[in-house]
Amino acid sequence: GQQLNQSPQSMFIQEGEDVSMNCTSSSIFNTWLWYKQDPGEGPVLLIALYKAGELTSNGRLTAQFGITRKDSFLNISASIPSDVGIYFCAGHSGNTGKLIFGQGTTLQVKP
Amino acid sequence: DTGVSQDPRHKITKRGQNVTFRCDPISEHNRLYWYRQTLGQGPEFLTYFQNEAQLEKSRLLSDRFSAERPKGSFSTLEIQRTEQGDSAMYLCASSLERTWAVLDPMGEQFFGPGTRLTVL
Numbered sequence: 001g002q003q004l005n006q007s008p009q010s011m012f013i014q015e016g017e018d019v020s021m022n023c024t025s026s027s028i029f030n031t032w033l034w035y036k037q038d039p040g041e042g043p044v045l046l047i048a049l050y051k052a053g054e055l056t057s058n059g060r061l062t063a064q065f066g067i068t069r070k071d072s073f074l075n076i077s078a079s080i081p082s083d084v085g086i087y088f089c090a091g092h093s094g095n096t097g098k099l100i101f102g103q104g105t106t107l108q109v110k111p
Numbered sequence: 112d113t114g115v116s117q118d119p120r121h122k123i124t125k126r127g128q129n130v131t132f133r134c135d136p137i138s139e140h141n142r143l144y145w146y147r148q149t150l151g152q153g154p155e156f157l158t159y160f161q162n163e164a165q166l167e168k169s170r171l172l173s174d175r176f177s178a179e180r181p182k183g184s185f186s187t188l189e190i191q192r193t194e195q196g197d198s199a200m201y202l203c204a205s206s207l208e209r210t211w212a213v214l215d216p217m218g219e220q221f222f223g224p225g226t227r228l229t230v231l
Contacts, residue, residue: 004153033219035222040224040225040227042115042204042222042224045219045221092217097142097159097218099146099154099156100156104152104153
């Protein structure tokens with residue numbers, strides 16, 4: 001079945017630093033999504049990507065849909081303490097819309 | 112705020128009991144999804160509805176699990192004869208299918224806060 005490999009598994013950075021995380025898939029996706037999840041809450045959608053090569057920004061967040069359609073990355077610039085949380089990539093293909101999620105990247109920011 | 116809501120937020124039950132969770136999607140969203148998330152993992156797809164029709168079920172959804180969306184609005188997920196392995200966060204998401212959209216007609220999925228189930 002489809003699987004997403006997300007890396008790194010965790011990051012501990014200083015406030016103000018930039019962060020990069022990525023996801024790779026064993027198969028092609030039509031849509032890539034990035035979510036952030038706080039403890040005890042549901043995932044919150046950050047960025048959605050629909051076309052191979054697409055580069056999209058949302059404030060300090062930038063994400064790209066890989067040309068091969070098998071990978072995506074998320075960058076966070078100038079990190080702040082409220083960026084702390086777990087970031088998930090997700091993708092889907094076909095016409096069901098069911099999402100396949102990565103294992104998550106836990107981000108901790110030191111003030 | 113008219114986001115996705117779920118009830119209850121937490122449920123503690125004894126093994127063997129039945130539990131039922133409710134999800135209210137964003138109004139006018141015609142697609143509704145259920146996912147399960149265990150500690151340290153990403154959510155895993157369980158089932159989804161298009162309006163009131165249940166169109167796909169994961170093999171994770173054993174015979175003890177049943178989901179309904181009777182009027183195409185809210186949905187319920189019932190687990191019968193709960194087992195300790197059922198302990199997880201159960202997440203609901205909804206999206207608006209736009210058949211006219213060239214890119215991603217299934218729409219972006221927005222999640223609710225989840226129901227945390229603990230089976231003792």
